[in-house]
Amino acid sequence: MSALDAGASSGPVSDAAHPRRAVDRLLAGNAWLVFAFLYAPILVLVVLSFNSNRIVGVWQEPTLRWYRDLLQDQAVLRSLKNSLIVAAVSTTVATVLGTAAALSLERFRYRGQRLFDGLLYLPVIIPDVTMAVMMLLFFVQAFDLILIATGTSPNLGLGTISLSHIAFNISFVAIVVRARLAGLDRSLEEAAADLYASSWQAFRRVTLPLIAPGVLGGALLALTLSLDDVVITSFVSGPGSTTLPVYVFGLVRRGVTPLINAVSVVMLVGSMLLVIASLIVQRQRND
Amino acid sequence: MSTLTTPPDAGPEPDSGLLAPETEGLEEKGERRRGRRGFLIGAPSLAYLVLFFAIPLGIVLVYSFATRSRTGLTILGDWNLDSYQRLADSLVLEIFWRSLWLAGLSTIICLLLGYPLAYYLATRPPRLRAVLLVLVMIPFWSNFLVRTYAWRVLLASDGPMSGVLGWIGLGDVRLLFTPFAITLGLVYGFLPFMILPLYASIERLDFSLVEAARDLYGSGWQAFRRVTWPLSRPGVIAGSILVFIPSFGAYVTPEILGGSRTTMIGSYVVRQFLSARDWPFGSALSFAILAVMLGAAVLYFRSGGKNL
Structure with a gap:
């Protein structure tokens, strides 16, 4: 349906197909990058909340202690x-x-x-x-x-x-x-x-x-x-x-x-x- | 997505000129009675917004012309433009330009990241598109404070990012409390504001036009x-404004990720109220923010945008 797919498969402009596929790949790459950017910090925060070390950035071992303290x-x-x-x-x-x-x-x-x-x-x-x-x-x-x-x-x-x-x-x-x-x-x-x-x-x-x-x-x-x-x-x-x-x-x-x-x-x-x-x-x- | 797409414009007023002359009186009367009922349904909300929004806005305007006493009280009555004159102080101007610059930079980065993503989303098959769109929406409405705090953890001098930088040999680069950290935080916080309107306008785009351009031997x-690009312009403008306005007036982001030498105007306003106790000056600053906001909005409507 999309313009990109149509372009990649249509015959007469086949020599133009290569840059298009490259563009499509770039778009997909950017999408992965943005989604990683949106979710990675959240994931890191979640993981670190289970870190037993008081120094937040240095991983020791998993614990639920901070959640217990919270209660x-x-x-x-x-x-x-x-x-x-x-x-x-x-x-x-x-x-x-x-x-x-x-x-x-x-x-x-x-x-x-x-x-x-x-x-x-x-x-x-x-x-x-x-x-x-x-x-x-x-x-x-x-x-x-x-x-x-x-x-x-x-x-x-x-x-x-x-x-x-x-x-x-x-x-x-x-x-x-x-x-x-x-x-x-x-x-x-x-x-x-x-x-x-x-x-x-x-x-x-x-x-x-x-x-x-x-x-x-x-x-x-x-x-x-x-x-x-x-x-x-x-x-x-x-x-x-x-x-x-x-x-x-x-x-x-x-x-x-x-x-x-x-x-x-x-x-x-x-x-x-x-x-x-x-x-x-x-x-x-x-x- | 529904929250970002404005309901269609009010449309033309009922055109009574088209009615047959003999029924005109009756029809008009009925129309007016219906209109009155509609007004009554909305009246409590309207009254609430007038009392708790329009009047407060007016009070801020009044305060901006007042004088601050030496003890930090606001004297209403001795009206003057002193607070507005102080907007031209070099410190204020510096903060003002910094805010404009950081907000502008964040908007451009959001556009560069958001446009290709929105295009990608709009050209996926419907099912995948729906899933990806939800993935954009979730951080959009998730707790802003916490999302900003996550970067504070990541960028801290003993945090994961410094570790990565040290590992690739960049060593001791301070990341936190810099303009870089603020820009990162603003982009992170407001990127979905850019993606959603862009997506809305690209998705609506008639792709056969693009194909026609290609058939006529236009390059990609x-x-x-x-x-x-021209067809998606309304989305570009709407997204840019939606990112620029909150970035310009940001308070939480510069407070958490910025330092004392990277004050932005939002923090400066808050300081006038919570510590300096200079309410007239704080009010004038608030109006400066509003002026920038309205300027952006006018720009938006001038360019014929509709889907905020």
Whole structure:
């Protein structure tokens, strides 16, 4: 099918076939190289996390010791718990809001839609650092106002982290759900309406089941992003509300230790499982 | 892949001019009522984004015109352009150019590695293609911090890479905390951002055009230069922007792999907030990053790109 195969086998230009095969081989070589580049560092990290030597780079013998230490590390466990709370809350809210935004933009036409559309894409492309600064200044200002109005002020913590994560996750969920909606046959929804289904019934019985893979895929993506975020979280977290990536980032800056290797591998495997689940779910066709 | 392909553009507004005159009023009314319902469905999300995104953006803008007191507090009220003037300081400019340079270099390397890979992927049989694509996606969404940390382990002075270098006789080359390490980290972190849009545009390409070019005695290089490359340009531009923007504003990568003499603008912004306590200046810096980002985005839309 491909141009490369066609060129390599067609008769009249056979003298041109040799450079083509060479090109094809170069392409394959580059592919191997890139895949090795993408996966080798991860593999090395996984292997080294089982190294019993305290000097990470020098292999001694395999051990599970660092993983056992991890299970007893209170700071790690506490920040993991925080991460899970924030991820659960922000994913739930962002999935509902993101799906609603996707439906609204993809299925209806109204004035000001373009503006909404633009606003929805900004959180995806804005650099983390800028968004972190935005959220910090916003909460500081909002807390000042609350202090003036009520006499007491809330603190930075799990609440502000969750609110910030929702702000970027809405966009990611909306993009995934929109992609799904765009590929759907609209006539099914119209048929439901023709059969006197109320708009809620049509949504509940027809649209929602059809977009479910997109919604679930988006939710898993939101979960991953929430569990991964370092920069924004570190700006809007208060004392005692450190999440796992923020805690690990603090450790990493001080150097490489076997314990960080073990936490890293746990985080990596966790996020990979979520991604794979998300991809599988999104791939499902509606049969 | 679905996350990178924009849903098709909103399309033309319903053209009421085509309706028969007697039904126009009714149709329009129904259309408007439907539109209002659509707006109400989206309203909570819109309100959330306005409150927790648009307003914060406005606050940063306001702060960038404020003054820092000597104790590090921000004084709102004494508005001025001092923070923006400081953007022209030689230290700031140095950091700014370094960020541009490292981000640009990383983008070019990603393009050089990513284009042939995307082409390779797009010309594989469908089944293999799906598998390879998933292999690109997995690191794309895996924990970024950990993937960057892996290079810190690899490049450490007692780490595997130094061992390899020593073994081939290069001896004591310091790898960590150099611009090299940062570039490597950025390429590693953002390469999938380049591959996926490139793949999307090459896969859509009509290969019979390439064959036609060959039939007309174009060389392989000419066919690529005149047909494949121009047709895949939207992917090239989208991928370049998707790599360039996060590289330019990167914070985690230079913090973990860079040193004190390789500060990038993202780290410099964070320093203004977390240690120097100069919020107005930090806000102005954030807007400088935004300006670069918007410049890149405008460039993208000018060139007629659509599939971000």
